[in-house]
Structure formats: structure tokens, C-alpha cells
Amino acid sequence: MSAAHPDKEGRWAWRLTGFVTLCVYIFMFAPIIATIVLSFNSSMFGGFPMTGFSLQWYGKLLENEQVLAAFRTSLWIALVTALVTTALGVVTAFALVRFEFPGKQTLSTLVILPALVPETILGVGLLVLIKAVDQPRTLLLLVLGHILLAMPYVVLIVQARMVGIRRVYEEAALSLGASRSASFREITLPLLIPAVVAGALLAFTISFDNTSASLFWRPAGVETMPTQILSMLKISISPEINALGTVMILVTVGIPLIGGLILQGFTRLRRRNKPRRNDNENVEHQAA
Amino acid sequence: MAPDLTVNGEEPAVKFSNIEIAYGKFVAVRDFSLAMRKGSFVTLLGPSGCGKTTILRSIAGLVDISSGEISIGGRRVDDIPIYKRNIGLVFQSYALFPHKNVFDNVAFGLKYRNVPKADIARKVSKALEMVRLPGSEKKLPSQLSGGQQQRIALARAIVFEPEVLLLDEPLSALDANMREEMRVEIKKIQKQTGITALFVTHDQEEALSMSDQIVVMNAGAVEQIGTPEQVYETPATAFVADFLGKANMLAGTVSAVDGLRAKISLAAGQTVTVISPKALVPGTPVTVVVRPQKLPVGSAATTNRLAGRVVSTSYLGGSAIYEIDIGGRTTIRANTQINGRVAREGEAIDVGFDPAGCVLLDESGRRIS
Numbered sequence: 001m002s003a004a005h006p007d008k009e010g011r012w013a014w015r016l017t018g019f020v021t022l023c024v025y026i027f028m029f030a031p032i033i034a035t036i037v038l039s040f041n042s043s044m045f046g047g048f049p050m051t052g053f054s055l056q057w058y059g060k061l062l063e064n065e066q067v068l069a070a071f072r073t074s075l076w077i078a079l080v081t082a083l084v085t086t087a088l089g090v091v092t093a094f095a096l097v098r099f100e101f102p103g104k105q106t107l108s109t110l111v112i113l114p115a116l117v118p119e120t121i122l123g124v125g126l127l128v129l130i131k132a133v134d135q136p137r138t139l140l141l142l143v144l145g146h147i148l149l150a151m152p153y154v155v156l157i158v159q160a161r162m163v164g165i166r167r168v169y170e171e172a173a174l175s176l177g178a179s180r181s182a183s184f185r186e187i188t189l190p191l192l193i194p195a196v197v198a199g200a201l202l203a204f205t206i207s208f209d210n211t212s213a214s215l216f217w218r219p220a221g222v223e224t225m226p227t228q229i230l231s232m233l234k235i236s237i238s239p240e241i242n243a244l245g246t247v248m249i250l251v252t253v254g255i256p257l258i259g260g261l262i263l264q265g266f267t268r269l270r271r272r273n274k275p276r277r278n279d280n281e282n283v284e285h286q287a288a
Numbered sequence: 289m290a291p292d293l294t295v296n297g298e299e300p301a302v303k304f305s306n307i308e309i310a311y312g313k314f315v316a317v318r319d320f321s322l323a324m325r326k327g328s329f330v331t332l333l334g335p336s337g338c339g340k341t342t343i344l345r346s347i348a349g350l351v352d353i354s355s356g357e358i359s360i361g362g363r364r365v366d367d368i369p370i371y372k373r374n375i376g377l378v379f380q381s382y383a384l385f386p387h388k389n390v391f392d393n394v395a396f397g398l399k400y401r402n403v404p405k406a407d408i409a410r411k412v413s414k415a416l417e418m419v420r421l422p423g424s425e426k427k428l429p430s431q432l433s434g435g436q437q438q439r440i441a442l443a444r445a446i447v448f449e450p451e452v453l454l455l456d457e458p459l460s461a462l463d464a465n466m467r468e469e470m471r472v473e474i475k476k477i478q479k480q481t482g483i484t485a486l487f488v489t490h491d492q493e494e495a496l497s498m499s500d501q502i503v504v505m506n507a508g509a510v511e512q513i514g515t516p517e518q519v520y521e522t523p524a525t526a527f528v529a530d531f532l533g534k535a536n537m538l539a540g541t542v543s544a545v546d547g548l549r550a551k552i553s554l555a556a557g558q559t560v561t562v563i564s565p566k567a568l569v570p571g572t573p574v575t576v577v578v579r580p581q582k583l584p585v586g587s588a589a590t591t592n593r594l595a596g597r598v599v600s601t602s603y604l605g606g607s608a609i610y611e612i613d614i615g616g617r618t619t620i621r622a623n624t625q626i627n628g629r630v631a632r633e634g635e636a637i638d639v640g641f642d643p644a645g646c647v648l649l650d651e652s653g654r655r656i657s
Contacts, residue, residue: 172383175348176400176448182400
């Protein structure tokens with residue numbers, strides 16, 4: 001290494017780093033950008049070249065009852081999955097971090113397992129199980145499956161935050177007279193909120209996005225957004241799919257973004273308003 | 289044999305009777321008994337891992353005891369959950385709720401005791417006045433210094449007038465200046481409120497300056513219980529003598545006895561005279577324990593003069609600490625008033641002590657009394 005031209009060398013290294021970074025970004029985002037751009041293409045074919053700007057494919061989507069039904073189904077499944085997974089995930093993470101019990105290590109591994117097993121295997125596995133006990137494929141099964149898939153991520157996120165919340169806070173609350181549930185509600189949960197929101201959003205997108213496992217689990221005649229796209233692709237590469245893809249991207253990227261912003265605003269608001277609220281309370285006390 | 293734990297016939301505020309705390313095979317605390325007088329300030333003192341924090345946590349209800357009994361104000365509490373024990377707890381790390389402001393932190397205990405809102409506001413402001421942080425209601429813990437946070441934590445723990453205040457090394461996280469100030473403050477507030485306090489520390493200075501009673505602990509067992517003067521002046525064991533104030537321990541054998549006066553020939557070679565609380569038997573091994581403060585040097589050393597050489601000198605202004613080699617690989621530590629000149633390293637120096645100014649330990653390290 002020549003120490004005589006550190007600047008020149010450094011400059012080249014920076015250029016190279018910049019170039020590689022750019023390539024990686026193009027590689028990552030080109031398909032997404034292509035989908036979004038092509039969804040506004042007026043051509044009958046779902047590919048380049050662009051022949052003109054048009055919103056007709058979005059209009060078509062809104063008229064397509066099948067697509068709308070799939071969208072509603074996916075939305076509901078994702079919402080229920082997010083709610084149930086978050087509730088279960090918070091409780092599981094709390095137990096795994098705060099309590100010592102036999103088989104804790106095993107349980108902790110088992111909870112993470114669905115994230116490690118290939119989705120297709122999991123899909124087939126659950127299906128085989130359902131067949132074995134002679135149950136029909138229902139929406140409930142689909143939701144349960146999604147909960148299974150999203151659970152590891154929620155548990156991991158909440159667990160990480162939980163470890164950072166020192167136990168003395170809970171001990172202090174208990175010593176002051178709060179029962180275990182009150183101390184969880186008033187101390188642990190508020191400190192856990194960022195992880196709870198993040199977990200819920202992730203669970204929502206995992207469910208909303210899921211294709212391979214949903215293909216196995218969905219009841220006959222029910223389509224989720226991803227499976228709807230797949231079945232549409234079987235017929236033709238219609239530009240409508242690009243529009244649908246764009247909607248999917250908006251939902252799965254937009255919801256976590258909005259959630260993050262709301263959370264940020266919420267903390268900022270609380271920091272600013274909380275003292276003032278107490279001020280009013282004090283005034284009321286004095287008046288009373 | 290259950291010890292009599294009543295204090296002057298009155299029911300103690302807190303009573304531990306033969307408690308044992310074990311985690312599997314590891315016994316953290318064994319056969320611990322203690323009675324705390326109402327309104328007294330009792331300190332559990334010992335090195336880390338001696339079980340002192342475990343005992344504090346057991347009375348709080350954060351640790352289950354394996355056997356024995358704990359009662360607060362005559363009410364047995366071992367089976368009562370922590371949130372029903374009515375104790376105030378102050379942690380080393382303050383443990384203020386980070387998402388609640390000072391008012392909500394201090395009001396927390398009152399809220400769970402169904403105190404009316406108007407009373408809560410009044411009590412909180414009174415408690416904040418007591419810890420000299422009035423008007424800080426709207427601040428968040430993160431906006432306060434360590435010392436201020438610990439004051440708020442103290443206010444939070446006493447505002448609902450608990451039966452006993454538990455302090456788990458509350459000064460250890462503070463810097464040296466703050467520590468001194470808080471020491472005085474805690475003691476003052478404890479006196480003012482008349483609350484019974486159990487204080488845990490590894491710092492002998494804190495223990496000596498604050499306590500009515502000190503419980504010196506080592507390896508899960510009590511070494512000595514007594515007033516600060518008692519444990520300092522008459523340590524019951526070699527451990528107490530060493531842990532509190534690093535006493536000099538000179539091994540020797542009784543060579544001659546004249547009533548309560550005895551001559552001890554030290555392992556270092558010299559012979560010293562001591563006054564023992566009971567007649568000694570010639571030939572028995574003893575350890576002579578002398579506090580560094582009871583060892584005058586130079587011309588001030590009039591009795592039991594031992595010739596030595598200064599190994600090191602720490603000049604402290606009014607006094608100096610000398611490490612003096614008296615031969616036989618024995619070094620004596622003397623903390624003495626400077627009269628005249630400070631002796632330098634390598635200088636020959638005499639050191640002595642009063643025959644009555646020492647404590648004698650038997651072979652097993654227990655005080656001869």
C-alpha cells in the first residue's frame with residue numbers, strides 16, 4: 001500500500017464503493033420500479049415499450065369483482081393475523097424473557113422453528129395434518145397458518161425489546177402496590193409499545209404477502225391477493241397485474257411506513273403533552 | 289433454638305426468624321435472625337455475594353425463603369405477595385419509570401392504595417419538598433441528574449408511609465460528592481419520618497455513619513450484629529476486624545499470664561503485653577487485633593514498642609498512614625496524627641499500642657470475651 005497517494009487511492013475506493021452501491025440498488029429496485037411504471041402503460045401488453053400514460057388498468061381492477069374479493073380476503077386475514085399474533089407474541093416473549101421454567105430453551109426454539117422451515121414444507125405439513133384428522137380447508141385454517149408463519153418474527157422483535165427493559169421497573173411497580181397484571185399493563189406494556197407496533201406491522205405484511213403456504217391452505221374458491229395474481233398470470237400477462245402489483249407494494253410498504261410515522265408522532269406528542277396534562281390536573285385538585 | 293427476638297419487650301417492626309434462602313444446592317443465606325426496633329436504621333454490611341441483597345429482597349417479597357419466618361409489624365409476610373406487603377423499596381439503579389413524569393412516579397404507590405386524588409397531589413408535593421425537589425412534578429426522569437433521580441425514588445418509596453423502607457445500595461451509583469450528601473439526606477429523612485429502615489451496602493463508611501445497628505455478613509451467614517461502635521471497636525471475628533477498617537492482625541502465642549495481663553510472643557519475634565477480658569492459658573495461639581488508629585508512632589509510641597521500618601507513607605494532611613515492616617514478614621498499618629515530621633519511606637520508626645487498645649481472637653478467629 002502506498003502511503004504517498006492516500007487521497008488518490010481513497011478517491012478511487014470511494015468511487016468504486018459508490019458504483020457498486022448503485023448497482024445493488026438498481027438490482028434491488030428495478031423490478032419494483034418496472035412494475036409501478038408499467039402499471040401506467042396504456043399498451044394492451046404487460047411489458048415495455050410504454051405506449052402512453054393511462055390509469056385504465058386501475059379502473060379495470062376496481063371493476064374486477066374477483067380481485068376486489070381477494071383484496072378484501074387478504075386484508076381481513078392480515079388484520080386478524082396481526083392482532084392474534086401480536087397478542088400471543090407479546091405474552092410468549094414476556095414468558096420467555098421473564099420466567100424460568102423447565103423446557104424454556106426447547107420452547108424458545110420451537111417458536112422460532114416456523115421461520116426456519118421452508119414455507120412449502122410447512123404448507124404441505126399443515127395440509128397433510130388437516131387431511132389426517134379429516135377436517136376441511138377453511139378460512140380459519142388459513143388464518144391459523146399465517147399466525148404460525150408470523151409468530152416467530154413477532155416473538156423475536158418483542159423479545160429483543162423485552163430484554164432491554166430492566167426488571168427493576170416491574171419490581172418497583174410491585175413494591176409500590178401494583179399487582180402483576182397492573183404492573184405489566186402500566187409499566188411493561190408502555191415500554192414495549194414500539195416493539196408491539198413493529199411486530200404487528202410485520203405480521204400484517206407477512207400475512208398479506210404470503211403466497212406459497214396460502215396456495216396449500218386456502219379453501220376451494222377463496223383467493224388471496226398473491227394467489228389471485230398467480231391465477232391471473234396463468235391466463236395472460238395482463239397490465240392489470242402490474243396495477244395489482246403496485247397496489248400490493250403500496251400496502252406492504254406503506255402500512256409499516258405509516259405505522260412508524262404514527263408511532264413517532266405519538267411518542268413526540270406524549271413527551272410534549274404529558275407534563276401539561278398533569279399541570280391541569282394539579283390545578284383541578286387545588287380548585288377542588 | 290429460636291432466639292428471643294423481642295426488643296425491650298416491644299414487638300419489633302421487622303423480624304427475621306431463622307430464615308434460610310437456597311437456590312437448588314446453593315445456600316445464599318443460612319440461619320439468619322434479626323429483630324429491628326421500630327424507627328431504627330439497620331444496615332446489612334458485607335462484601336458482594338454475602339447474601340445481604342438476598343435478605344433485603346426476601347423481605348420485599350422478590351425472593352422466596354426456603355425456611356424460617358419473616359414478619360413486619362407482627363404480621364407474618366412470607367406468603368404475602370410483594371404488592372400487599374406495604375414496603376418502600378429504593379434501588380441502586382433508581383428504577384424510576386422512564387415513561388412517567390416525577391408526579392406520576394411518586395403518585396404511583398398512592399394510586400394503588402386508593403388515595404383520593406386531592407390527597408395524592410398534596411402528599412406528592414409534600415414528599416417532593418422533603419427530598420428538596422419541590423416543583424419538579426412535570427419533569428421526566430431522563431431530565432434529572434443521578435442524585436435527583438435517587439431523591440425522587442426515595443420520595444416515591446416513602447410517600448405512602450410504608451411500614452419499612454428498604455434501601456438496596458442506593459448510593460453506589462452516585463459519584464463521590466453526591467454520595468456524601470445523599471447519605472446525610474437519607475438519614476435525616478429517616479429520622480424525620482421515624483420510618484424503620486433496612487439499608488444494604490458494602491461500604492463500611494456508609495454503614496458506620498448511618499446505622500443504629502450493623503449486621504456484618506459473610507458467605508451467607510451473620511458474623512456480628514451490633515452498634516457501629518461495637519462492631520468497630522470489638523469485632524467478633526477476624527472477618528469483621530478485617531472488613532471494617534482493615535485492622536492489623538498479629539499472630540502469636542500466649543507466653544506468660546498475670547491475671548488478665550498476658551504476654552504474647554508474636555510470630556514476628558517481638559513480645560507484647562495485652563489486657564484480656566478473661567484469663568488466658570499460656571501456650572494457646574491468639575491473634576492480636578489492633579486498629580490502625582490505635583498505633584502511635586515515633587516518640588508517641590510508649591507501650592508495646594515495636595521497632596520497624598517505613599515501607600510506604602500516605603500523607604493525608606492532618607494525619608498519615610504508614611505501612612511499617614516490623615520484621616518476620618509482618619507489616620503493620622498505622623493511621624496516626626502527624627506530630628512533627630512525616631516519616632519517609634525506608635526510615636526506621638517505632639510503633640506501639642496500648643495493652644488495652646486491642647482485641648484478642650482465638651484460634652478459630654472468634655473474639656475472646
